[in-house]
Amino acid sequence: MHRRAVLLSFFAAAAAPLPPQAPVFESSAGRLKLVTVVAGLDHPWSFAFLPEGGMxxxxxxxxxxxxxxxxRLLAPVSGLPKVSATGQGGLLDVALHPDFATTRLVFLSFAEPREDGKNATSVMRGRLSEDLARLSDVTVIFRQQPAYKGGAHFGSRLAFDRTGALFVTTGxxxxxxxxxxxxxxxIGKVIRITEDGGIPPDNPKLEGWLPEVWSIGHRNLQGATIHPDTGQLWTVEHGAKGGDELNHPEAGKNYGWPVITYSREYSGEPVGEGLTEKAGMEQPVHDWTPSIAPSGxxxxxxxxxxxxxxxxxxxxLALQHVARLVLKDxxxxxxxxLFDGYTRFRDLRQGPDGSLYLLTDQGAPMGRVLKVVKAAS
Known part of the structure; x- marks a missing residue:
């Protein structure tokens, strides 16, 4: 069967209604339903569509x-390094090489066990076998420094830009x-590296900056994507109590945390001096209070x-919906x-069929990939 036909048959056949019945949601795009494409996942964090079909x-x-x-949900892929599955840590984001059809390279971010019981965000790449069973030629191309004993704020989204450079977010x-x-x-940075962990020539060249650091002043970046028209990086990050942020981090800029923020400590006390602006630090494009806990x-x-x-x-995650944002200038x-109160949404992707797919943040067997479809009037 032709590859495109296989791909489309996957999306059509696998979309079974959520038991006992998928609810209907009213939206600006009409009446919508969520149907299950993949079920039985254990705290899924990210997903990526394969060009030959499946994901x-x-x-x-x-x-x-x-x-x-x-x-069909297959057995776990072999060949991965050990992960530190503690707290918010574990196996996190996945991204395919821009020329995956030729290279078969897969990039994964994860909380990596380090010396003395510490851990930190790392990025590995490996070559996926044609039968989807194993990774070979596995190597770690980035290791966050310093490591730390703890289970929180790993950040950890991956996004390839138009030049083939890889953005890595940290917490x-x-x-x-x-x-x-x-x-x-x-710590609290956007990193930009080449596919083998090197330094892109157009990274910022600033005194005292590590050459792989793109921007600073971030709390916990758990969402990243590339604008389809401008090629610009966009991110979301968690505040503490309120003050979640939407940004488009630019080279060599400072996004303020923890010096300026619209967040407060979980106790209700101000963060630091309670400043919301300061010379040399960027304002967010948008912020959320109360916190929605933004992710993919x-x-x-x-x-x-x-x-x-x-x-x-x-x-x-916290407010259990999908936020649709209209941008102008x-x-x-x-x-x-959208889908307000339905579940925690961990990741979002557009499928090869043009549909919006959502990943729930639930344990087995409730972790699911959901497809957004039009409901009957």
């Missing part, structure tokens, strides 16, 4: 699962705030949902809550 899904306990073109590890404003480490994000293109083409979609001019 790869990461599970935080440490498993990379392939889904066959016919919708402040919750208790390493003093390092975020320093430029000689990887994607720009939708094409005609599957004509009313939404060009909009940005962000998954919300780089600013958010409209926001809509």
């Amino acid at each position: 790869l899904v990461t599970e935080r306990p440490g498993w990379l699962r392939a889904v066959a073109p016919d919708g 402040d590890r919750l208790n390493l705030r003093p390092l975020v404003q320093q430029t000689d480490n990887h 994000m994607v720009f939708l293109t094409g005609g599957r949902y004509p009313q939404w083409s060009g909009n940005l979609f962000v998954g919300a 780089g600013k958010v001019v409209e926001e809509e809550k």
Whole structure:
């Protein structure tokens, strides 16, 4: 069967209704339903569509699962390094090489066990076998420094830009705030590297900055995507109590944490001096208070949902919805809550069929990949 036919048959055959019945949601794009494409996942964190059909899904306990073109959930892929599956850590994001069809290279971010019981965000790459069973030629191309004993704020989204450089987001590890404003480490940073871990020639060249550091002043970046028209990186990051942020991090800029923020400590006390602006530090494009706990994000293109083409979609963990954002001149001019209160949405992707796919943040067997489809009037 032709590859495209196999791919489309996968999306059609695998989309079974959520038991006992998928609810219907009203939206600006009409009446919508969520149907299950993949079920039985254990705290899935990210997913990526394969060009030959099917997909790869990461599970935080440490498993990379392939889904066959016919919708079958396959055994865990072998060949992965050990992960530190503690707290928020584990196997996290997945991204395919821009020329995956030729290279078969898969990139994975994960909480890596380090010396003395510490851990930190790392990125590995490996070559996926044609039968989707194993990774070979596995190597770690980035290791966040310093490591720390803890289970929080690993960040950990991956996004390839148009040049083939790889953005890697990190977190402040919750208790390493003093390092975020320093430029000689990887704590609370956006990192930009080549596919083999080298330094792209157009990275910022600033005194005192590590050459792989793209931007600083971030708390816990759990969403990243590339704008389909401009090629610009967009990110979301968690605040503490309120103050979640949407940004488009630019080379060599400082996004303020923990010096400026619209967040407060979980106790309700101000963060630091309670500043929301300061010279030399960037303002967010958009912020959320109360916190929605933003995660995966994607720009939708094409005609599957004509009313939404060009909009940005962000998954919300704490407030359990998908935020649809309309941007104009780089600013958010409209926001809509979709699927409000249904579940925690960990990641979002646009499928090869143009549909919006959502990943739930639930343990086995409730972890699912869901497809957004039009409901009957």
